[in-house]
Amino acid sequence: MSAPKFRNFKCVPRMVFGRGSFNQLDDILAEQREGGSGWVVFVVDDVHQNRELAKRVPAKAQDLIIWANVAKEPSTIQVDAFTDQVKAHASTLPDSVIGIGGGSVLDLAKAVSLMLTNEGGSAKYQGWDLIQRAAVHHIGIPTISGTGAEASRTAVLTGPERKLGLNSDFTVYDQIVMDPELIAGVPKNQWFYTGMDCYIHGIEALNGTFINEFARAFGDKSLNLCREVYLEDHPDSDEKLMMASYMGGMSIAYSQVGACHALSYGLSYVFGYHHGIGNCIAFDVLDGYYADGVKEFREMVKKHNIDLPKNLSATWSENDIDRMISICKGMKPLWQNVYGDDWEREVTDDKLRALYKRM
DSSP states (O other): OOOOOOOOOOOOSEEEESTTGGGGHHHHHHHHHTTSOSOOEEEEEGGGTTSHHHHHOOOOTTOEEEEEOOSSOOBHHHHHHHHHHHHHHOSSOOSOEEEEESHHHHHHHHHHHHHTTSOSOGGGGOEESOOOSOOOOEEEEESSOSSOTTTOSOOEEEOSSOEEEEEOGGGSOSEEEEOGGGGTTOOHHHHHHHHHHHHHHHHHHHTSTTOOHHHHHHHHHHHHHHHHHHTTOOTTHHHHHHHHHHHHHHHHHTSOOOHHHHHHHHHHHHHOOOHHHHHHHHHTTOTTTOHHHHHHHHHHHHHTTOOOOOOGGGGOOHHHHHHHHHHHHTOHHHHHHHHOTTHHHHOOHHHHHHHHHTO
């Protein structure tokens, strides 16, 4: 009998945490510019374009700033367009690609850094470990907390056939800067829905078949921080939510998400729901999977007066639901985490249809 093979997990090698740490970005980039091409790319959420943060981006004359609109979920089309824009900017590769924004922008920046060194459109690499070459150096700076994109090995994109990540060790950021000052002033609903992505990461990881003590250590702490933020209104909530997001991303790196994320991928692909709100819509019907977590989630919804969308399925066609089922059933690792290797016996069209119709 052969010895078990354990995953050789890659995590972000360098990170800075603390209020005001964004001010160190220029110094961090100086290391990358030295001896390189001398130019970098900033991919920044366009919500900041006319705000104070735009003035603080340490761009030089030779650099490129891409203002990314994420009103819709990030897509392979968007990534490929940004990649072409970067390639047209100079004849050399940039020394670094810096993502500044929420999870969607962080995923876009990760994907662009990969596509600069891997041939073909990004849709070609949607899946697990399909990336062949290391990415351009890339830095993630979250301005919204919850997705864990700053810590994860995936860049989730909506493609021509499905919503699926570029899942690879090459996707992981080389550096992250976590400055709690940057998440102040996030609109309430966005703050809640994005934070719930983190909460749901923890619930799915801790209740999954892939759980181990590495994932449990991060997942437990992440959930406790979420509870302090969303149930206790802790005064250091920005710091706590930023760390909960990072630890939530770490918890699923050596485990996996589950039923909620699988259902949410269908919602996002067919109807365009952003990841956070899509997760909340799906999680609210998963009493049979995560009873305690759903109960606590509803307490958080009530406490913060969140008007969670209801009765959506009343307007959905059977074809819409069939398309969501197809996307949902394609998330094999997620369902393995829920049911184990016999997941295909459990994940039936009828079961998924019943869940979608409760939304």
